[in-house]
Amino acid sequence: MAFCTIWGIVKATNNEAQQLEWSLFSVLSFALLYLALMLRQHYALGNQNRIVRLEFRLRYYQLMQEPSTLAEEKLSFGQMAALRFASDSEFKTLLQKALNENLSPDAIKKSIVNWQADDMRV
Numbered sequence: 001m002a003f004c005t006i007w008g009i010v011k012a013t014n015n016e017a018q019q020l021e022w023s024l025f026s027v028l029s030f031a032l033l034y035l036a037l038m039l040r041q042h043y044a045l046g047n048q049n050r051i052v053r054l055e056f057r058l059r060y061y062q063l064m065q066e067p068s069t070l071a072e073e074k075l076s077f078g079q080m081a082a083l084r085f086a087s088d089s090e091f092k093t094l095l096q097k098a099l100n101e102n103l104s105p106d107a108i109k110k111s112i113v114n115w116q117a118d119d120m121r122v
Contacts, residue, residue, distance in 0.1 A: 001033035049077065056080045063091055071099060078105035087114040 008026030012019050053072075060068035072080070079098050082105040086094050094111055097103055103111070 001029050001036065004029040005033060052081050052084060053077070055084060059088075059091065060095075063088060071095065074099055076105070079103070079108060081105065082108035084118060085109060085116055086112045087116055090114060 005026050008022050008029055012022035012026060015022060057068045057072070060066075060071060075083075075098060083091060083094060083098065086108075090112060094103075094108055097111070098108055
């Protein structure tokens with residue numbers, strides 16, 4: 001698609017008789033290239049968000065020994081994502097605070113003492 005975009009620009013500048021057609025071809029080629037790149041990124045981020053939810057469920061179950069259904073209903077995705085950075089010892093306390101006080105994701109992150117970074121996000 002990048003080649004088609006460049007080829008259309010070259011043809012539009014060299015061929016005055018069909019300049020409009022080649023310009024439209026270039027714009028369409030660029031739009032398709034842009035759309036393909038954005039969809040690829042959107043798909044990757046959507047998958048990562050699903051993985052974050054699955055990580056939350058697994059960690060909740062490991063630490064609480066019960067399903068996370070009730071907690072998931074009350075927490076937003078941002079809150080669940082913020083809890084990922086807490087250590088296991090802080091997770092329970094911060095989770096209860098988030099559920100009881102409806103802490104924002106930023107407030108949860110600021111409350112974390114033992115930060116565990118996630119360097120694997122796209």
